[in-house]
Amino acid sequence: MKHLLTTKELSREEAELILDVTEQMAEAVTGREVPKLPALRGRTVVNLFFEDSTRTRTSFETAAKRLSADVVNFAAKTSSVNKGESLRDTALTLQAMGADAVVIRHPAAGAPQRLTEWIEGAVLNAGDGTHAHPTQALLDAYTMKKRLGGVEGRTVAIVGDILHSRVARSNIWLLSKLGAHVRLVGPPTLLPKDIDDWPVEIGYDLDASLKGVDAVMMLRVQRERQNAAFFPTANEYARLYGLDERRLALMPDHAIVMHPGPMNRGMEIAAAVADSPRATITEQVTNGVWVRMAVLYLLLTNGESK
Amino acid sequence: MSNVLIKSADIVGKGRRDVLVRDGRVAEIGSVSEKSTVAKDVEVVDADGLVLLPGLVDLHTHLREPGREDAETVLSGTRAAAKGGYTAVCAMANSYPVADTAGVVEQVAALGRAAGYADVQPIGAVSIGLEGKRLAEIGAMAQSAAAVRMFSDDGHCVHDPVLMRRALEYVKTFDGLVAQHAEEPRLTEGAQMNEGAVSAELGLPGWPSVAEEAIIARDVLLAEYTGARVHFCHVSTARSVDIIREAKARGAKVTAEVCPHHLLLTDEAARSYDPVYKVNPPLRREADVAVLRAALVEGVIDAVATDHAPHAPQDKECEWAAARPGMLGLETALSISVLALGGPAEVDWDVLAERTSRTPARIAGLEAHGRDPQPGTEANFTLVDPSATWTVVPEGLASLSRNTPYAGMELPVTVQATFLRGRATVLNGKIEEETHS
Numbered sequence: 132m133k134h135l136l137t138t139k140e141l142s143r144e145e146a147e148l149i150l151d152v153t154e155q156m157a158e159a160v161t162g163r164e165v166p167k168l169p170a171l172r173g174r175t176v177v178n179l180f181f182e183d184s185t186r187t188r189t190s191f192e193t194a195a196k197r198l199s200a201d202v203v204n205f206a207a208k209t210s211s212v213n214k215g216e217s218l219r220d221t222a223l224t225l226q227a228m229g230a231d232a233v234v235i236r237h238p239a240a241g242a243p244q245r246l247t248e249w250i251e252g253a254v255l256n257a258g259d260g261t262h263a264h265p266t267q268a269l270l271d272a273y274t275m276k277k278r279l280g281g282v283e284g285r286t287v288a289i290v291g292d293i294l295h296s297r298v299a300r301s302n303i304w305l306l307s308k309l310g311a312h313v314r315l316v317g318p319p320t321l322l323p324k325d326i327d328d329w330p331v332e333i334g335y336d337l338d339a340s341l342k343g344v345d346a347v348m349m350l351r352v353q354r355e356r357q358n359a360a361f362f363p364t365a366n367e368y369a370r371l372y373g374l375d376e377r378r379l380a381l382m383p384d385h386a387i388v389m390h391p392g393p394m395n396r397g398m399e400i401a402a403a404v405a406d407s408p409r410a411t412i413t414e415q416v417t418n419g420v421w422v423r424m425a426v427l428y429l430l431l432t433n434g435e436s437k
Numbered sequence: 438m439s440n441v442l443i444k445s446a447d448i449v450g451k452g453r454r455d456v457l458v459r460d461g462r463v464a465e466i467g468s469v470s471e472k473s474t475v476a477k478d479v480e481v482v483d484a485d486g487l488v489l490l491p492g493l494v495d496l497h498t499h500l501r502e503p504g505r506e507d508a509e510t511v512l513s514g515t516r517a518a519a520k521g522g523y524t525a526v527c528a529m530a531n532s533y534p535v536a537d538t539a540g541v542v543e544q545v546a547a548l549g550r551a552a553g554y555a556d557v558q559p560i561g562a563v564s565i566g567l568e569g570k571r572l573a574e575i576g577a578m579a580q581s582a583a584a585v586r587m588f589s590d591d592g593h594c595v596h597d598p599v600l601m602r603r604a605l606e607y608v609k610t611f612d613g614l615v616a617q618h619a620e621e622p623r624l625t626e627g628a629q630m631n632e633g634a635v636s637a638e639l640g641l642p643g644w645p646s647v648a649e650e651a652i653i654a655r656d657v658l659l660a661e662y663t664g665a666r667v668h669f670c671h672v673s674t675a676r677s678v679d680i681i682r683e684a685k686a687r688g689a690k691v692t693a694e695v696c697p698h699h700l701l702l703t704d705e706a707a708r709s710y711d712p713v714y715k716v717n718p719p720l721r722r723e724a725d726v727a728v729l730r731a732a733l734v735e736g737v738i739d740a741v742a743t744d745h746a747p748h749a750p751q752d753k754e755c756e757w758a759a760a761r762p763g764m765l766g767l768e769t770a771l772s773i774s775v776l777a778l779g780g781p782a783e784v785d786w787d788v789l790a791e792r793t794s795r796t797p798a799r800i801a802g803l804e805a806h807g808r809d810p811q812p813g814t815e816a817n818f819t820l821v822d823p824s825a826t827w828t829v830v831p832e833g834l835a836s837l838s839r840n841t842p843y844a845g846m847e848l849p850v851t852v853q854a855t856f857l858r859g860r861a862t863v864l865n866g867k868i869e870e871e872t873h874s
Binding site: 139217218219237238239240241242244245259260261262263297300323324325326327328329 | 629632633634636637638639640641642643645709710711751754755756757758759
């Protein structure tokens with residue numbers, strides 16, 4: 132593994148290796164007085180963020196620092212990108228500075244893949260447009276593993292704005308690769324066209340789709356989508372596709388509620404559901420750090436030293 | 438060198454003949470003895486094994502001058518045209534300033550004459566600034582020295598049905614036509630590639646085929662209603678072909694072109710996220726490619742047009758969404774047309790000449806082009822080697838830009854020579870540096 136761009140390109144073995152190393156990272160650091168490993172000492176990790184995302188950037192930064200890497204935050208908002216510097220020139224600058232790994236978040240799908248053509252270091256996709264967000268999917272799979280005892284054979288409903296969701300895409304490829312059954316649920320306007328070949332079931336009725344699930348993954352839905360006629364109003368969306376307490380009761384008792392955050396309380400998820408013990412939202416955040424440690428470690432050391 | 442004896446060329450695949458050109462026109466055709474010509478300052482071109490075609494005519498070229506001379510100029514673009522076997526190109530109106538006045542179209546025509554590599558027929562804008570709001574001075578452009586007959590807002594669709602109706606009624610007075618870039622703009626807001634299985638996976642906003650088909654269907658009806666001529670630029674979908682076929686059967690005055698890239702490449706190419714494959718309309722599915730090829734053979738699609746769209750490196754060496762759409766086409770169109778029509782062994786040269794030269798010349802109203810050699814016709818020809826192959830090397834192209842999607846591909850058929858009014862613009866596969874002998 133030279134880069135991590137999508138979960139689609141991962142083999143099942145690679146995905147399982149990442150999840151195993153994630154477990155080791157969690158065990159190695161948890162409970163330590165100084166929660167830090169020396170594995171990436173002297174390595175430079177650049178966080179190249181072209182979109183505001185304090186959550187994801189902080190998660191990557193924490194992960195890199197716990198591995199003792201030097202972290203440089205290159206926030207495109209405050210850099211020369213606003214003055215019109217191209218992605219390529221930014222890449223060449225980072226290359227010249229000697230970045231060992233670049234963690235990139237970009238609003239354009241495919242930007243991380245382009246970056247691999249211009250720099251020698253490892254590229255880690257932290258979310259590109261509506262294309263992919265592989266570490267989110269890995270942390271979701273890890274969360275399921277911890278809470279449900281595994282992924283294989285489990286049924287996961289992914290609910291909401293599939294069309295605009297890189298989280299959904301990455302989860303579909305990863306979870307199905309790991310042997311889960313994936314259901315997509317949402318209004319037809321928010322499902323991509325021509326996805327008959329995807330390894331998923333498609334449903335439009337949330338109540339029906341919640342039967343027998345082991346996990347439900349609620350996606351963030353932007354209110355502004357109503358202006359482009361994707362749904363009539365936020366209220367109607369919440370009524371048809373929001374997860375409230377009544378719907379929570381339709382799920383099996385062991386089933387968990389996941390959300391990649393940030394949440395729109397009252398839109399796709401009711402406040403009471405978000406705060407219920409069945410919601411794994413803060414665990415997902417914690418697991419995100421372990422997963423990102425595992426990925427940085429594997430990309431930068433090829434798993435050679437520990 | 439405007440006196441030439443072309444020896445034993447296969448004339449449009451119909452048999453070998455000698456063609457004697459004097460003062461830019463065909464003087465004699467048949468078996469011409471070299472002895473009778475040697476004394477008269479006639480250059481002899483051995484065309485043994487070569488096929489002579491009427492010079493190719495492109496209905497859809499972006500020459501980028503005035504305004505983006507860093508990407509292409511009339512000179513560099515027409516050199517690329519000559520290298521590709523073209524003797525005439527129609528220059529699209531989306532320059533800076535836009536070709537929406539008599540002044541700009543006359544300037545483009547004059548630059549073409551000065552360059553001397555291919556006849557440049559300017560296309561005028563339908564609307565001022567291509568904004569789709571007010572009609573440009575179509576009459577002034579028609580009456581100018583550039584004698585514009587074809588009008589297009591290419592790059593933008595004339596989506597306002599009232600503006601389209603008025604433009605059609607207006608151009609009818611001089612047998613002009615509107616070349617429509619068929620794209621319903623509301624259905625393609627933010628679109629980056631063909632909407633389908635590949636866009637769903639790549640997370641790139643989709644350009645649905647229905648956005649093209651809806652406009653073509655509407656404009657077929659407007660063409661019938663007004664009795665005017667509509668030409669459809671860069672037709673890219675199977676359903677568009679159906680609509681055009683039905684329209685022609687009813688007698689609507691519609692014609693259509695297809696681009697080489699839509700005859701060869703598919704949306705699968707977008708998986709690389711390399712914007713060299715970004716083009717508008719986008720690359721479609723394999724099924725569309727097959728239907729477009731069949732329609733070209735059948736004649737439902739009248740012509741191959743390049744949509745040659747040079748772009749500066751910075752407009753392509755970036756992320757997909759930031760890149761400008763378009764790809765080079767002039768130097769590769771002949772080879773890809775041959776491929777689409779069955780390959781060099783199977784191609785019917787007469788059909789090839791019809792789709793790449795005669796019909797486009799007729800649509801554009803270029804009387805001197807698209808004619809097989811007959812005594813008295815202007816000597817606008819190209820000589821191609823049907824058995825040769827070549828590998829596309831971007832740096833080796835005559836265009837100023839490098840955005841070819843065919844880099845590294847081996848293509849059939851090479852252009853050995855191109856003649857514009859008897860003067861070689863390309864000879865022995867190389868561009869002639871001096872065009873004004």
